[in-house]
Amino acid sequence: MKLWKRLMCTCRRRSPWLFHMNSGSCNGCDIEFVAALTPRYDAEQLGVLLQGSPRHADILCVTGPVTRKAADAIKTVYAQAPGPKAVVAIGSCPATTNVFIESRTLEGPLGRHIPVDVFVPGCPPRPDAILQGVAKAAAILAERADHPPAAAPVIKPDAVEVQR
Amino acid sequence: MSLTTALARLLIFPGLLFAVPAAWFFLWVERKAVALMQGRIGPPFMQPFYDFIKLLGKDVPVREGIGGLLMKAWPLLAVSSAAGAVALLPVLPAQGGFQGDLILLLALLEVPSMCIIAAGFSSRSIFGEIGSAREAVLSVSYNIVFLLAILSIAVSQHTFRLEALAGLPATPLRWLGVAALLACLPAKLHINPFSLPNAEQEIYAGPMTEYAGHELAMWELAHGLEWVAATGLVATLAAPRFALWWLAALAFVALSFAVVLLLAVLASATARLAIDTTVRFYWHCTLIFAVLAISSALIMRFRS
């Protein structure tokens, strides 16, 4: 049993499948995310594969500051990904809503809606940084027990609430 | 063939015990070859194994009713028929039984693709339905060529036993048939330029969109076993005969490997075609080719 658990740990760490979700980003982060998957950075060395369906994904990569329209969609997609799963927030937008901070069309940041495991800061972050974030998320995923309670958001929503 | 040897074939060689690692190996070779051609390092050797075990440990969404049961059944059916097809390949000499029966092999090779069609429709996902419809159209167009190619080989050499076929000397017609088979393999294995049914990203994941966890793992395994069975079929028809069994087995493995490499090169050198172009390709170019082959086979048969 213990051996099986250790094997499962290794396999989870070595085979992170990603699903890319855009929650209203300016597209800068998405371009960098796609760049991270190109042959130049060779993410497949880490076992990374971009999947078409959230049902196949282990790690959700979210970009953007979470607009009102996107908030429900994000919760749906998060629920559709089978556990154990991890979330990587790419860019400064999902962490703090960044330059869009006072916009009335936002319901961000991301931590208010789903638990986030890794934040990759930058506007936009470099592809290397995104890959590092994914590798870190894969390591977190490997350490998780079979059915983890939802991880606590790293940035508390109140901490970034602005005085309007 | 006694029951024990039949079971040994199904479970050990060339059945499950050999076929499952071979399936993972072929999946890895394909990904690695694509990576090398793109100038990167690519996935580690154990990658398909990691993926499989990881998928076994993931949750599966709860589905109720007959639809849920069917969705569980399709991947298992696909895996078992693909494994059966691999076990039928006449790598080792044997007499009697189902060993090397060409018609049964063709039927078993066809089951996984039907399972994919059924799976897409029973998942009730719009993307699954589009993928299934594409798979159905694709399999209608390439299967005619596929079957005609095999028929022409069988008719020209007067036998439907794969073993007897492998023992006979290769004729020019047989090479024509093997070439037609090779042209069908990319569509049968859903790789570029004919990766229409599962068209990653374009229609999410096609028929597999709703699958997760161990059911998805079974689909991956079925896909790998299809690789082994389809390349093995071509290797059996194209391999030269050797008196020593280990030399024959070696030639079989080497030829399958060569076919996998060839398909990987094709996959990395091309982009996905649209469905109408694909169907036109199979109906126009390859069908003429296959009809030529079977008509000349018939003529040869009546003249001899």
Ligand code: SF4
């Ligand atoms: S972090 Fe910067 S680049 Fe990324 S989505 Fe926000 S504004 Fe655009």
